[in-house]
Amino acid sequence: MExxxxxxxxxxxxxxxxxxxxxPDDQVEPGMMLLDALLLLKEQDDSLGFRRSxxxxxxxxxxxxxxxxxxxACITPLAxxxxxxxxxxxxxxxxxxxxxxxxxxFWEQYRRAEPWLINDxxxxxxxxxxxxxxxEELDGLYECILCGxxxxxxxxxxxxxxxxxxxxxxxxxxxxxxDSRDEATDHRLAQLDDAWKLYRCHTIMNCTxxxxxxxxxxxxxxxxxxxxxxxxx
Amino acid sequence: xxxxxxxxxxxxxxxxxxxxxxALQLSNGxxxxxxxxxxFPTRSHTVAAQGGVNAAxxxxxPDSWHWHMFDTVKGSDYLGDQDAIEYMCRAxxxxxxxxxxxxxxxSRLDNGNIYQRAFGGQSQNFGQTQAARTCAAADRTGHAxxxxxxxxxxxARTHFFDEYFAVDxxxxxxxxxxxxxxxxxxxxxxxxxxxxxxxxxxxxxGQLFRTTTNALINTGDGMAMALRAGVPLEDMEFVQFHPTxxxxxxxxxxEGARGEGGFLVNADGERFMERYAxxxxxxxxxxxxxxxxxxxxxxxRGCGRNRDHVLLDLRHLGADAIHHRLPGIRExxxxxxxxxxxxxxxxxxxxxxxxxxGIPTNCLGQVVAPVKDTPEDPVPGLxxxxxxxxxxxxxxxxxxxxxxxxxxxxxxAAANHILEYLSENRYHRPLDEGAVERAMARLTRxxxxxxxxxxxxxxxxxxRELRKVMExxxxxxxxxxxxxxxxEKVRALRERLNHAVIADHSATxxxxxxxxxxxxxxxxxxxxxxxxxLGREESRxxxxxxxxxxxxxxxxxxxxxxxxxxxxxxxxxxRTQPNTVASFPPxxxxx
Numbered sequence: 001m002e003x004x005x006x007x008x009x010x011x012x013x014x015x016x017x018x019x020x021x022x023x024p025d026d027q028v029e030p031g032m033m034l035l036d037a038l039l040l041l042k043e044q045d046d047s048l049g050f051r052r053s054x055x056x057x058x059x060x061x062x063x064x065x066x067x068x069x070x071x072x073a074c075i076t077p078l079a080x081x082x083x084x085x086x087x088x089x090x091x092x093x094x095x096x097x098x099x100x101x102x103x104x105x106f107w108e109q110y111r112r113a114e115p116w117l118i119n120d121x122x123x124x125x126x127x128x129x130x131x132x133x134x135x136e137e138l139d140g141l142y143e144c145i146l147c148g149x150x151x152x153x154x155x156x157x158x159x160x161x162x163x164x165x166x167x168x169x170x171x172x173x174x175x176x177x178x179d180s181r182d183e184a185t186d187h188r189l190a191q192l193d194d195a196w197k198l199y200r201c202h203t204i205m206n207c208t209x210x211x212x213x214x215x216x217x218x219x220x221x222x223x224x225x226x227x228x229x230x231x232x233x
Numbered sequence: 234x235x236x237x238x239x240x241x242x243x244x245x246x247x248x249x250x251x252x253x254x255x256a257l258q259l260s261n262g263x264x265x266x267x268x269x270x271x272x273f274p275t276r277s278h279t280v281a282a283q284g285g286v287n288a289a290x291x292x293x294x295p296d297s298w299h300w301h302m303f304d305t306v307k308g309s310d311y312l313g314d315q316d317a318i319e320y321m322c323r324a325x326x327x328x329x330x331x332x333x334x335x336x337x338x339x340s341r342l343d344n345g346n347i348y349q350r351a352f353g354g355q356s357q358n359f360g361q362t363q364a365a366r367t368c369a370a371a372d373r374t375g376h377a378x379x380x381x382x383x384x385x386x387x388x389a390r391t392h393f394f395d396e397y398f399a400v401d402x403x404x405x406x407x408x409x410x411x412x413x414x415x416x417x418x419x420x421x422x423x424x425x426x427x428x429x430x431x432x433x434x435x436x437x438x439g440q441l442f443r444t445t446t447n448a449l450i451n452t453g454d455g456m457a458m459a460l461r462a463g464v465p466l467e468d469m470e471f472v473q474f475h476p477t478x479x480x481x482x483x484x485x486x487x488e489g490a491r492g493e494g495g496f497l498v499n500a501d502g503e504r505f506m507e508r509y510a511x512x513x514x515x516x517x518x519x520x521x522x523x524x525x526x527x528x529x530x531x532x533x534r535g536c537g538r539n540r541d542h543v544l545l546d547l548r549h550l551g552a553d554a555i556h557h558r559l560p561g562i563r564e565x566x567x568x569x570x571x572x573x574x575x576x577x578x579x580x581x582x583x584x585x586x587x588x589x590x591g592i593p594t595n596c597l598g599q600v601v602a603p604v605k606d607t608p609e610d611p612v613p614g615l616x617x618x619x620x621x622x623x624x625x626x627x628x629x630x631x632x633x634x635x636x637x638x639x640x641x642x643x644x645x646a647a648a649n650h651i652l653e654y655l656s657e658n659r660y661h662r663p664l665d666e667g668a669v670e671r672a673m674a675r676l677t678r679x680x681x682x683x684x685x686x687x688x689x690x691x692x693x694x695x696x697r698e699l700r701k702v703m704e705x706x707x708x709x710x711x712x713x714x715x716x717x718x719x720x721e722k723v724r725a726l727r728e729r730l731n732h733a734v735i736a737d738h739s740a741t742x743x744x745x746x747x748x749x750x751x752x753x754x755x756x757x758x759x760x761x762x763x764x765x766x767l768g769r770e771e772s773r774x775x776x777x778x779x780x781x782x783x784x785x786x787x788x789x790x791x792x793x794x795x796x797x798x799x800x801x802x803x804x805x806x807x808r809t810q811p812n813t814v815a816s817f818p819p820x821x822x823x824x
Contacts, residue, residue, distance in 0.1 A: 011739045031482075031569065043693045046745035047737035051272075054448040056484045056565055058376060059276040075568050096419065097742045103273075116384040117336025127333040129345030135338065142338045142380075143373060146275050179336070 001028055002084035003041065005048065008095055016095070020084070021045075034081065035062055035073040049098035057212060060147035064099045065090060070149040070210040090152035092161065106148050109165045114191070115172040118184035134180035141175035141220060143213055144168060150207035150217050156200045164200035165192075167207035167217035173198075174220035177227060189228050198224060236669070237424045240661060241267040241392070243651050244412055244428035246399045246455060248274035250282075250375070250637060251619030252434035253382035254644030255598075255651075260389035262652045267426060269394045269415055271450065271747065274383045278436050278448045279640065282375025283487035283561060284352060285367035286332075286637035288325035292346045293365040298322040300357055301366060303817055305635060308354040308518050309628025310774035310784065311819040312468070312792070314808035317624045320596045321635075321642045328641040329368050337381045339370050340558070350558070351492040354518040354632040354824070363516060367634040372487050372561040378637060397424070398747055399454065401672035402431065402462040402615070405665035408604060410462070410615040412664070414672035418747060421740030423676060425669060429658055430614050430651045433459065433592060433600075434644065437620035438758040440751075442585035442708070443700040446478055446485035450751075455621040457754035459592045460761065460797035464602050464612060467623040467792050467805075469758070470766035471589035471775045473631055474709050476522035478584025479569055480542035486562050486581060488633040490574075491515040493558050495547040497526065498578070499534040505543075510824035517824035520630040520775045523583035527709045530582070537580060544578035551575075583709055589631055589775065590765070591623035593794070598622075598647025603794070608805035614658075616651060618643040625792065628807075629774020675753075679746050683734045690733040692749050699726050699752075699759055707763045712779045716767040723763055727756045761795040768793060768802045786819045 001023045008016035021041045028037075035052055042048045050073070051061040057075035065088040066076055078085075093101035119128070151157045151166035165173070173192060176182050192198040198221065207217040243259050245252045248270035259266040270277065289296035302322040306313055333339060333347065340348035347368045355364040370377035386393075396418040403411045403425070412427040435455030439447025456466055476497075477486040491497075496515045499505045509525040510517035517525075526543050535541050547555060552575045555563055559574075566572050566579050593601050593609070598616045601609040619640040626639055683689045706719025730753060737745040771785035772778045794803040809816050 009739055010741055033569075042744075043691075046692070046735055046748075047739070049742050049744050051276075053272055053276050053450045054278065054281050056281075057568065058281050058373075058561075059272075059278075059448060061272065061276050077568075097739075100742050107273075111387055114388075116388040117334075117381070119334070123334055125330070127330050127339070127347050130339075130341050131345050132341045132343060135341040138338045142370075142377060145280070145376070146380075176336075179338070181333075181336070 001037070001078070004084045004086045006088040007098055009047070009097055028078065032078045033074050034066060034076040034078055034085070037078055038073055049100045051100055058145060060145035063090060063147040063149045063152070064088065070153045072147055072149070072212045075212060090148060092152050092158035103148055105161050106151055106166065106168065109169040110146065110172060113165055113169040113173040114188065115176060117176065117179060117182050119181055120183060128181045130180050137178040138175060140215055141171060141178060144171050144215060145213060147212065149210045149212055153206040153210045155204055155206070156202055160196060160200055163196035165197045167221065170198060170201070170224065171215065171217040171220045174224050177224060189231060192224065193228060237422060238427065239267070239424065240427045241265050242428065242655050243430045243432065244269065244426055245432045245434055246413060247277070247434035247436060247621065248393070249277035249434060249436055249619060249640065250279035250379055250382060251640035251644035252432070253379065253386055254641050255432055255434065255618060255648040256391045257382060257385050257389055258645050258648030259651060260386065260391045262648070264652060264655055267392045267394060267428070269397045269399055269413065269426065271396065271398045271418065273395050274393065275380055277379060278451055279375045279379040281448065281485065282637055283372040283485060284489035284492065285350060285369035285374045285634050286329060286378070286641070287352070287366045287632070287634035288329040288368055288638065289322070289366055290326055290329065290347060290349060290368065292342060293349045295357055296364055296366055298325060299814065300359060300364065301325065303359045304354055304356055305626060305632055306817045307360070307822060308630055308632040310630055310822060311786070311790065312625070312628030312773060312807055314625050315811040315816055316808050317596050317626045319811040319814060321626050321638060324642045325638055328638070328645060332378060332381065332641070335381045335385045337370060337377045339368060350489055351516060352633045353488050353491070353516045353522065363513070367489065367492065369489065371557070372489055372559050375637060398750065399458065400676050400750070402458050403665060403668040403672065404462045405662065405668065409613045409662055411662055414669060414676070416676060419742055421743055423673065425664070427661055427664055429661060430616060430654055432598070432616040432618060432647055432651065433621050434617070434619050435621045437588035438755065439585050439588070440755055441700065441703045441759055441762060443704040444478060444483040445585040446475055446483055447585065452751035452755050453758035454751065454754045455617065456591055457757040459600070459617070460757050463798050464592060464600060465794040465796040465803065466590060466761045467593040467794055468590035468625060468765070469588070469761040469795055470769050470793060471629050472585060472762065473519055473587035473589060473775050474523040474583040475586035476519055476526055476583055477545055477581040479565070480580035480582040482569055483584045484565050484569055485586070486545060486565070486579060488519070490545060490547055490559055490562055493554060494550050495545055498544050498546055499529045500536045500540065501534060505529055505534070513824035518630055519633060521824055523709055524777060526583055542580045542582040545581045546578040547574040548576065548578065587631055587636060588620055589623070589627040589629065591621050592617040594618070594622045594624050596624065596646060597650040598643055599650060603803065608794070616647045618647045629776060679735055679749050680738060681734055682738070683736070688732055690729045692733055692735060692745070692752055695726055695730055695733060696752050696755070699723070699755060702726065703759055703763070707766055710777050710779050711766055713767065716763060719763050720767055723756070723759045727760065730756055757797055761797065764802060765793040765795045790819065
């Protein structure tokens with residue numbers, strides 16, 4: 001099977017290049033994921049750089065651009081991919097080396113969303129109650145693995161990565177706005193209420209299309225806007 | 234040496250649940266704390282824990298910490314230290330309520346309380362009816378906990394060194410641990426991080442085996458660092474094989490699947506666990522279920538074309554329960570097998586899952602070793618918690634739901650003791666430059682180029698061979714002859730690793746160098762594991778000897794201690810005396 005992989009080593013290269021790799025047929029097994037293939041290709045050339053860890057789509061390390069779509073290598077079946085499989089680093093993020101990008105800005109925007117539960121009421125000695133219905137509001141929000149596929153697929157984030165929080169961070173903002181145990185909803189909405197952090201989303205919906213966990217950041221952003229609107233009425 | 238140097242009160246190596254729980258406690262306690270992690274914190278393997286965390290909240294069925302303690306002692310096959318087990322079970326409710334306050338999105342009961350499910354080895358009333366003790370966030374509890382802990386650390390402004398690889402501990406001649414030599418993976422730059430205390434929270438060594446639920450990063454780094462610093466490892470022969478890994482691939486299917494009512498069947502369609510554990514059936518302890526599955530397959534009742542697995546049937550639970558309680562494993566099953574568990578059973582087989590053994594510690598998280606007069610003298614400045622440590626609450630077999638509990642309770646306890654230690658040790662001790670040089674040698678050794686005479690070994694083939702050797706020679710069933718051969722093979726591989734080179738010598742994000750150093754760590758852990766396993770001539774918990782099929786309390790109710798420096802085995806007694814309640818004396822273990 002043929003691969004075309006983006007290569008760039010800042011110590012030796014001035015420009016990136018696409019390099020051909022071949023995975024011999026006898027190494028291709030049924031049920032194989034793209035990450036399995038990458039690990040074998042790395043045996044051919046140990047300088048091939050990519051991040052990986054859990055191998056089953058929960059740690060979020062191995063996000064990359066696969067035949068033009070952002071996804072996780074470990075849960076992308078090789079059989080579903082057209083050869084040559086073209087692998088590039090996430091678009092819109094600075095490349096450190098090969099498929100490894102600098103996610104510093106992504107983490108910074110995550111932090112700016114204040115993704116932690118705020119509840120300054122006296123702490124009970126047991127759990128704070130939450131009804132199953134209130135808890136269900138968090139489904140589709142809390143499962144995010146911070147792989148970055150969505151933000152790296154978002155044109156608004158490409159253009160204004162410093163000002164627009166991006167879909168991943170906004171999904172987290174929605175997760176805490178929705179949490180019945182959180183008491184900082186007004187603060188959270190006020191924080192987001194400017195021309196950039198939230199409203200640079202133009203509902204392009206690439207985020208929802210690429211999310212490897214099947215989450216819907218676009219809807220979450222819409223929900224924040226609606227909540228904001230209701231508050232202002 | 235002209236190196237970047239940073240100084241902190243407390244250093245934590247590893248940013249999984251244990252490291253982050255400790256970091257939060259320290260940051261809130263106003264200590265200057267640094268967390269070093271070779272991956273971004275939310276990539277740590279705690280994220281993959283599915284089923285939940287045990288605490289006797291009694292939200293669903295009557296429960297008490299004392300019953301939890303009994304189950305844990307029995308589950309450990311009486312090798313667990315009962316003072317540590319009491320400490321953990323008593324603290325459980327508190328740490329779980331804290332998690333709720335940190336924002337963990339636990340599943341809920343109709344009355345708004347935390348949802349709890351049944352898990353293996355749990356009972357009410359000291360071994361009577363099944364309990365429901367495992368607090369769950371659907372089947373993504375580890376993810377929910379790890380993310381919440383990271384978020385709270387962001388709020389507390391903990392200092393993170395993300396994507397830094399710890400090379401070796403810096404220990405002076407008096408035995409004090411004074412920090413670590415690490416390097417920044419991004420730039421390849423070495424850095425000395427000095428600290429008055431160092432907490433190892435680097436997780437387990439599941440990459441020792443070919444089929445494993447563990448992430449590629451689980452390479453026993455902290456355990457190996459301890460070994461090289463002269464600290465022995467405790468009970469390394471006890472490796473948990475989880476009964477339900479996806480057959481042939483190893484991905485975890487949570488015990489919660491059986492806790493919710495799923496059951497195992499063999500090729501005859503028989504619910505075979507009824508034969509092995511008449512009362513607990515599919516919710517017997519993990520070692521028992523794994524052995525039963527392996528026995529079914531060995532005796533020819535396995536399923537599939539190669540008769541090499543059994544089936545986990547969830548169909549009777551119905552679509553609604555699977556969507557709500559087990560969405561993650563449905564996703565995994567569909568991704569990796571193309572099987573929707575609502576419609577068809579999942580092929581499963583025991584898979585390496587957890588290291589019960591590790592760096593010996595006491596209940597305060599202090600690393601203890603036979604340094605002076607007793608087998609348990611604290612190593613000054615050094616702490617360990619979580620899977621990297623052996624406190625020992627899991628003994629010979631860990632109960633499901635107790636690993637998340639372990640990391641929270643002992644991460645927190647270690648941090649509390651560190652705060653105490655810091656109040657008494659206000660100044661940094663002078664660094665031992667010799668220790669820095671030795672650690673640097675380990676790092677620069679990988680700058681060596683291929684001599685081009687055909688003698689150079691490569692990392693990946695060695696890693697693959699090691700994992701195969703461990704699987705063939707130190708797996709679910711063990712014998713003297715097979716393990717003896719295994720020890721020699723591991724030694725030979727370790728020797729060959731001395732001749733290994735990497736081709737990539739660039740400084741920027743050199744993953745080849747990281748993998749080479751991880752393999753060195755795995756080799757040390759492999760030797761500790763198989764040497765300890767060969768030494769223990771009995772069957773207890775996860776350690777099953779065909780040639781010594783019985784548990785032997787007279788000779789073997791003791792912990793193994795493997796020391797790498799002189800390649801020797803030693804033993805120390807089990808702490809059978811709890812803190813405030815009566816001891817649970819060893820009994821025959823039936824489920």
